[in-house]
Amino acid sequence: MDKFIIHGGIPLKGEISVAGAKNVALKILVASILTDEEMVIHNVPQIRDVFFMLEVLKVLGVASTVTGHTVRVVNKHKEHAKVPLEVGARLRTSSMVMGPLLARYGEATTPNPGGCRLGARPIDRHVDALQEMGASITYHSDDGYFYGKANGLHGATIRFAKNTHTGTETIILAAVLARGQTILENAAEEVEIDDLIACLNQMGAKIRRESPRKIIIDGVSALHGTDYSIMPDRNEEVTFAIASVMTGGDILVRNSQRQHLDAFLQMFTKAGGRHEAINNTSTRYFHDGLLHAANVVTASYPGFMTDWQAPWAVLMTQAKGVSTIHETVFESRFSYVSELKKMGAHIEFFDPPVDNPEAFYNFNWGDRVLGYHQGIRITGPTKLHNAVLEIDDLRAGATLILAALSAAGESVIHGVEQVDRGYENIEERLRSLGAKIERTKEE
Numbered sequence: 207m208d209k210f211i212i213h214g215g216i217p218l219k220g221e222i223s224v225a226g227a228k229n230v231a232l233k234i235l236v237a238s239i240l241t242d243e244e245m246v247i248h249n250v251p252q253i254r255d256v257f258f259m260l261e262v263l264k265v266l267g268v269a270s271t272v273t274g275h276t277v278r279v280v281n282k283h284k285e286h287a288k289v290p291l292e293v294g295a296r297l298r299t300s301s302m303v304m305g306p307l308l309a310r311y312g313e314a315t316t317p318n319p320g321g322c323r324l325g326a327r328p329i330d331r332h333v334d335a336l337q338e339m340g341a342s343i344t345y346h347s348d349d350g351y352f353y354g355k356a357n358g359l360h361g362a363t364i365r366f367a368k369n370t371h372t373g374t375e376t377i378i379l380a381a382v383l384a385r386g387q388t389i390l391e392n393a394a395e396e397v398e399i400d401d402l403i404a405c406l407n408q409m410g411a412k413i414r415r416e417s418p419r420k421i422i423i424d425g426v427s428a429l430h431g432t433d434y435s436i437m438p439d440r441n442e443e444v445t446f447a448i449a450s451v452m453t454g455g456d457i458l459v460r461n462s463q464r465q466h467l468d469a470f471l472q473m474f475t476k477a478g479g480r481h482e483a484i485n486n487t488s489t490r491y492f493h494d495g496l497l498h499a500a501n502v503v504t505a506s507y508p509g510f511m512t513d514w515q516a517p518w519a520v521l522m523t524q525a526k527g528v529s530t531i532h533e534t535v536f537e538s539r540f541s542y543v544s545e546l547k548k549m550g551a552h553i554e555f556f557d558p559p560v561d562n563p564e565a566f567y568n569f570n571w572g573d574r575v576l577g578y579h580q581g582i583r584i585t586g587p588t589k590l591h592n593a594v595l596e597i598d599d600l601r602a603g604a605t606l607i608l609a610a611l612s613a614a615g616e617s618v619i620h621g622v623e624q625v626d627r628g629y630e631n632i633e634e635r636l637r638s639l640g641a642k643i644e645r646t647k648e649e
């Protein structure tokens with residue numbers, strides 16, 4: 207177990223490159239099950255979730271070699287189609303192997319990925335859709351595994367009742383080798399999905415996004431290997447943009463994806479943040495005056511993503527006035543609030559009025575537990591002070607780092623392994639911008 211010690215109050219300045227997207231890398235690694243040929247994947251971030259996924263794949267017979275940011279994966283043979291609980295439970299995306307395993311081998315046993323502190327996080331939409339393609343999947347609550355069988359998956363017209371990002375990808379990963387055509391309606395629009403599609407098409411799949419929320423997949427009999435470079439991580443860029451403004455700094459972000467950050471940039475500009483396009487792939491983030499309160503409602507792409515609301519909250523502690531955040535995708539994604547309050551932030555929970563919550567929210571309304579709130583109200587500006595903080599999920603972790611970087615004095619942050627799940631070598635990269643941040647072992 208590691209902790210970070212951060213001396214805040216230093217404006218972050220300089221250049222930083224955004225790493226490859228976690229939420230693409232994990233899915234493209236899963237695609238290795240679909241072919242017997244080698245895949246060479248470039249721009250893979252060296253983060254814990256990637257290494258956890260490589261362990262999941264290893265039990266399934268996929269060998270890997272990591273050289274810097276290039277990962278070579280080859281599906282040697284089917285050792286068995288079961289992911290043991292102790293390997294699979296480390297990351298939610300381990301459940302995504304179910305589609306490819308069913309498509310190729312007709313069987314899959316995967317552990318219930320469970321909740322990742324953002325709420326219940328069930329996979330009912332994935333399971334229902336795979337069943338529509340001919341799979342039979344039963345959940346055994348006594349051992350916590352899903353047992354799947356299929357006598358050759360077939361295409362189907364599937365309409366997700368609600369948006370699901372990884373659900374959309376799971377079905378794409380199954381449908382590429384299914385018999386016939388699969389039509390996915392109400393498919394998620396995240397650009398990371400399109401990067402996965404581009405990679406699969408390069409492997410010989412036939413997938414097209416017919417309209418923003420409709421994806422058509424024509425099954426093929428086999429996929430071949432490929433050499434693919436994954437897109438940069440949009441969530442990292444947002445983190446660095448906020449880091450710049452929070453610390454009164456000036457950061458040039460390389461490998462910028464600002465063309466896919468409209469919803470963020472709109473709010474950022476409204477709140478007083480500034481950005482300047484230096485060239486196609488470089489964006490400068492800074493601010494030159496007061497920050498203003500703003501209200502955000504999270505949504506799936508192309509809306510203001512749920513992954514951005516935690517770092518956004520810390521930015522709003524510095525804005526003049528009352529800001530609100532209405533979280534609509536996950537039922538419990540405010541774990542960082544108690545920690546920010548330790549630093550002096552003025553934040554209170556509230557329940558935004560919603561006419562038909564069952565239809566409105568992206569999560570299953572029934573998964574909500576007494577005491578959850580979907581909104582927070584932040585009153586600012588507040589000068590944050592140092593504190594001893596505890597991280598309990600990835601984006602919340604990045605948020606606490608941002609808060610500590612801008613706060614006066616020395617903060618200690620425990621549980622940094624959560625940040626290592628999604629941000630590569632964050633402390634060294636922040637140090638290159640002038641931050642005073644050290645990693646030490648917990649005693």
Ligand code: EPU
Pocket residue numbers: 229232299325326327328329330331332333369370371372373396506511512513535536537568569570600601628
């Ligand atoms: N949901 C269900 N049943 C399902 C599927 C989803 O109830 O079968 C619920 C979820 O619990 C959630 C909502 O529906 O409340 C939306 O879930 P979705 O499937 O869209 O999200 P996800 O696939 O679990 C991915 C990313 C998240 C990101 C969201 C939204 C990956 C590995 N994860 O999660 O990323 O926040 O989409 O874009 O791609 C992160 O990177 O920190 C992260 C959490």
